[in-house]
Structure formats: structure tokens, C-alpha cells
Amino acid sequence: MSVLTKSSEDVTVIFLEDAVREIVVGIHDFEQNASQPVRFDIHAVQSGPQRPVGEDIDQVLDYEFLQTTLDSIIARGRFGLLESLASELLDELLTPTLVVAASVKITKLEIPDCKGDLGCSVTRLK
Numbered sequence: 001m002s003v004l005t006k007s008s009e010d011v012t013v014i015f016l017e018d019a020v021r022e023i024v025v026g027i028h029d030f031e032q033n034a035s036q037p038v039r040f041d042i043h044a045v046q047s048g049p050q051r052p053v054g055e056d057i058d059q060v061l062d063y064e065f066l067q068t069t070l071d072s073i074i075a076r077g078r079f080g081l082l083e084s085l086a087s088e089l090l091d092e093l094l095t096p097t098l099v100v101a102a103s104v105k106i107t108k109l110e111i112p113d114c115k116g117d118l119g120c121s122v123t124r125l126k
Contacts, residue, residue: 011100012046016066020109024078025085037109038082039119042066044093045101061098069093082106086122094126101125 019042022035046061069092079085086104093102107119 010048012048012060013043014046014061014063014066015041015043016063016070017041019067019070021070021074023074025080025082026108027080039107039109040070041103041105041107042070042089042093043103044099045103046098047100061096065096066093082108082120083122086120090122090124094124099126 019040020037021040023038024033024035025038026032026036044061044066069089073085073088073092076088079088086106089104090102093099093104101124103121103123105119105121107117109117111118
């Protein structure tokens with residue numbers, strides 16, 4: 001994500017971090033029919049500083065958009081790969097005209113015999 005914010009152009013980043021959802025995801029036998037806790041860290045980058053006139057939420061990208069997008073994609077059903085889930089999230093996150101880039105990090109929190117974080121992080125530019 002830092003590469004997206006180190007340009008000479010001003011950007012505004014809205015984010016949703018540490019959002020934990022119970023979902024069915026994975027290709028391993030133990031993951032087939034059981035939900036597991038997964039953490040999402042989502043960032044959406046907008047070009048330029050966002051300075052709304054009169055505190056009007058319609059002039060900026062509402063951060064609740066991140067929550068509703070996440071929950072909408074999860075509601076579609078089971079995913080085999082975290083990369084597929086991240087890609088679908090990015091497709092939706094990049095829909096608003098204001099968004100020029102987005103990043104999604106997904107972490108499985110309860111992997112048997114794992115003493116660390118496992119997951120994927122995907123960033124996409126328009």
C-alpha cells in the first residue's frame with residue numbers, strides 16, 4: 001500500500017482494518033464444510049485530498065462502502081482461494097469513479113499447526 005501513497009500527487013485513503021468475518025473458504029479437506037475466522041484489511045485510494053464543502057458525505061467516498069462491499073461479496077458464498085475472494089473484492093472496490101487503487105489483505109486466523117499469519121495481499125491500480 002505504501003507504493004500507492006508515495007507519489008508526488010496527494011491521495012486520500014479510506015480503510016477498514018481488522019474486520020473479522022466467519023466464512024467458508026479454502027481447498028483443504030478440513031476447510032470444506034466448516035467456517036473459519038478470517039481477518040480483512042481493506043484500503044481504497046482516492047486521487048487528491050478530499051475536502052468536502054459543508055460536511056456533505058456525498059462529496060467523498062463513504063467508508064461504510066468498504067463494509068457493505070465486504071459483506072456483499074462474502075454473501076455470494078464459498079471461495080476456494082483467498083486470491084479469488086480478494087479479486088472479487090477489488091472488482092467492486094474499484095467501481096466508484098473516485099477510487100484509483102485498492103488493496104485487500106486477507107488473513108486466515110486459525111490454521112492448524114501454524115504459528116503465524118497466513119493469507120494473501122492483493123493491490124490493484126485502475
